[in-house]
Amino acid sequence: MSEFDxxxxxxxxxxxxxxxxxxxxxxxxxxxxxxxLVAAGTTRVVVxxxxxTFLDSSALGALVGGLxxxxxxxxxxxxxxxxxxxxxxxxLTNMDRVLRPRDSVEGAxxx
Amino acid sequence: MSDRVTxxxxxxxxxxxxxxxxxxTLWEQQPGVTARDRMRFETALVEVVGNVVEHxxxxxxxxxPGSRQLELEISVDDSTIIALLSDDxxxxxxxxxxxxxxxxxxxxxxxxxxxxxALDDLRYVHADGRNQWTLICxxxxx
Numbered sequence: 001m002s003e004f005d006x007x008x009x010x011x012x013x014x015x016x017x018x019x020x021x022x023x024x025x026x027x028x029x030x031x032x033x034x035x036x037l038v039a040a041g042t043t044r045v046v047v048x049x050x051x052x053t054f055l056d057s058s059a060l061g062a063l064v065g066g067l068x069x070x071x072x073x074x075x076x077x078x079x080x081x082x083x084x085x086x087x088x089x090x091x092l093t094n095m096d097r098v099l100r101p102r103d104s105v106e107g108a109x110x111x
Numbered sequence: 112m113s114d115r116v117t118x119x120x121x122x123x124x125x126x127x128x129x130x131x132x133x134x135x136t137l138w139e140q141q142p143g144v145t146a147r148d149r150m151r152f153e154t155a156l157v158e159v160v161g162n163v164v165e166h167x168x169x170x171x172x173x174x175x176p177g178s179r180q181l182e183l184e185i186s187v188d189d190s191t192i193i194a195l196l197s198d199d200x201x202x203x204x205x206x207x208x209x210x211x212x213x214x215x216x217x218x219x220x221x222x223x224x225x226x227x228x229a230l231d232d233l234r235y236v237h238a239d240g241r242n243q244w245t246l247i248c249x250x251x252x253x
Binding site: 021023024025054056057058060061064065068084085088089092093094095097098099 | 124125127128131146147150151153154157158161164165212215216217218219221222224225228229
């Protein structure tokens with residue numbers, strides 16, 4: 001199972017940190033956490049994957065949904081610090097092309 | 112050292128957790144399996160179990176959720192990791208040869224494409240009244 005830490009930085013960027021496994025068991029809640037942030041006006045969101053040990057296709061779908069919601073609201077969604085195991089899932093599905101992994105949470109919106 | 116694990120469980124999302132916990136135990140007993148092989152096998156297995164669970168809900172409308180039963184056997188030897196997964200539900204009507212990876216903008220439809228990409232071989236048949244999946248990962252020598 002996974003749980004989600006949510007915080008907002010001084011720059012107004014929302015940071016969602018899923019801990020543990022992110023699968024169809026938790027993907028729906030994960031998506032809600034992102035879309036609730038966006039709906040509340042935090043349209044720039046970083047998903048910090050440093051503590052995500054496993055990620056499946058439903059979590060990828062939730063990320064795409066969150067990305068679309070953020071862009072529709074004039075913001076964006078970035079991912080940061082995936083472990084090698086999680087990064088391989090992005091590469092196998094070509095998702096690294098639309099969600100390019102960033103090296104840090106703080107610098108995720110620099111470029 | 113155990114080289115085999117079997118699980119029988121209802122086809123519900125909670126069973127994915129059960130499968131991943133059983134895999135973690137198996138990996139502890141098989142330290143020779145590389146991190147890369149563990150990850151691609153677990154990725155594929157979670158996707159296939161997820162597919163079965165989804166179809167169990169989609170096809171069995173009107174019946175009790177979770178009434179479909181999964182049977183899973185995972186075995187490890189020197190050259191391969193194999194999972195045999197079956198369930199007693201209606202035929203899944205899947206053509207694995209027609210599965211392609213959706214565009215990055217798609218919000219669903221990646222599961223089986225990801226499983227195929229992660230594995231060396233994935234097979235599906237409906238036989239003896241059961242959906243039967245075979246997942247094969249050829250181990251990479253460290």
